[in-house]
Amino acid sequence: MSADQTQRATRCLVAKVGLDGHDRGAHVIARAFRDAGFEVIYSGLHRAPDEIVQAAVQEDVDVLGISILSGAHNTLIPNVIEGLKSYDAFEDTLILVGGIIPEADKTELKALGVAEVFGPGTAIEETVEFVREHAGPK
């Protein structure tokens, strides 16, 4: 029995939350993660924080990447983080935010538990490398 070979993969949820219809960035990231050998679950557009939490918990992802371009990050992201905590899934999930986030808000989001914020112009390799470094599969 102990001879079973473990077969791990890094699982990521790429999520679009709130009233924001811009998903090109999320698609590009999803593809890049796939090409990096990760398992990517894509949420689709217009998800409520609850739905993101449900997906992240059920899929037991190592990485939650939230793409947000609507400016509502100060409301939506704390909701997602609270939800993850209520399912005891916050500690072992690496939370990334991508989108247009003002400098001042970045500090606040990081204080809440977001691992990194990637703004426009970030090289995809940088994001992939960050995941490789910080999210080991469980």
Added chain:
Amino acid sequence: MALETLSAEDALLYESLLEGDHSALARVITKIENRTPNYRTLLSALHDHTGNAAVVGITGSPGAGKSTLVDKLTRQYRNNDETVGIIAVDPSSPYSGGSVLGDRIRMGSTAGDMEVFVRSMSARGRLGGLSMATADAVKALDAFGKDRIIVETVGAGQNEVDIVETAETVVVVVQPGSGDDVQLLKAGILEIGDIFVVNKADMDEAAGTVADLEAMVHMDETASAGVVGGHHAPDSTDREPASGVDPADTGNAGNASDPEDGWTPPVLQTVATTGVGVDELRGALDAHRTYLSESDEGTKRRRRRAETEIHRLLRNDLGELTEQVVTNRGGLESLAESVERGETDPYAVVDELIEPIEAAVLGTLEPEE
């Protein structure tokens, strides 16, 4: 059964899962997928709690509308206060091993409802391992207490057939105009379907596809399965008029069979996007479940599934043992090198590797002679 042997961490997971903790369920499935050491002890403990869920496998070509259909079906089950577990299997890239699992997008109508547990899975480059992982994940959902479990996969080859066969009822979803009857034969899906669904039934070609399917299903009834692929399959001119062409006329699923006569797979029509025909599909699923429990087919299938499982586990473990043998003999690379240098041939290499195993097996048999 194997409770005493569980590690402290696994024992906690086991307890939490049985108590209905969704995070625990998710983590158990991760262990199954990762083949974390001792995951089998955990499954062995959970096995005692399985056997209550209705397990349905849904397969069909990409774009046939499987996920949308699953979504609508799930909605109905939830309206009926039944809990649902869904395993959505997607292929992985043969190049990077990565994958984009997108079925969740189409399961929007129950998003946010924790009683619907959706888990996406990909192949992770393992041969045959996916069907094992799927069967094990079904077990976890079953032990958790989900009333309905749906396994969804793209039907393309043996691997996918293996996956849906972990279910007690198999639904094959076909889209109109997906080729003539020969194409359907080639796809090899005819043999595995307990229920056929022609989705997008509002398309022009739907009636023809239904007629093709019905003709083939009924042919399967009269002739042995092996003959179906012969040269004498009826073409479109001498085909019986199909009975289910009108969407309103698809309600005959429930009375399709009685236990004495076996089961004739009904051919249903749905428009998943609007929900047309989903009631009938639900009816047909229940009818098949009743058929399984009233005939001995249910027992037969359960036995066959157990056989497959034992076989798979055995092959898996033996495979790993042989890997060990190869490593002991200096590794695959050095063996391959000696073949490449012309010092030996692959057959002799394997003979030599197998010899001690053979001796051990025959050795244990000797005392009985």
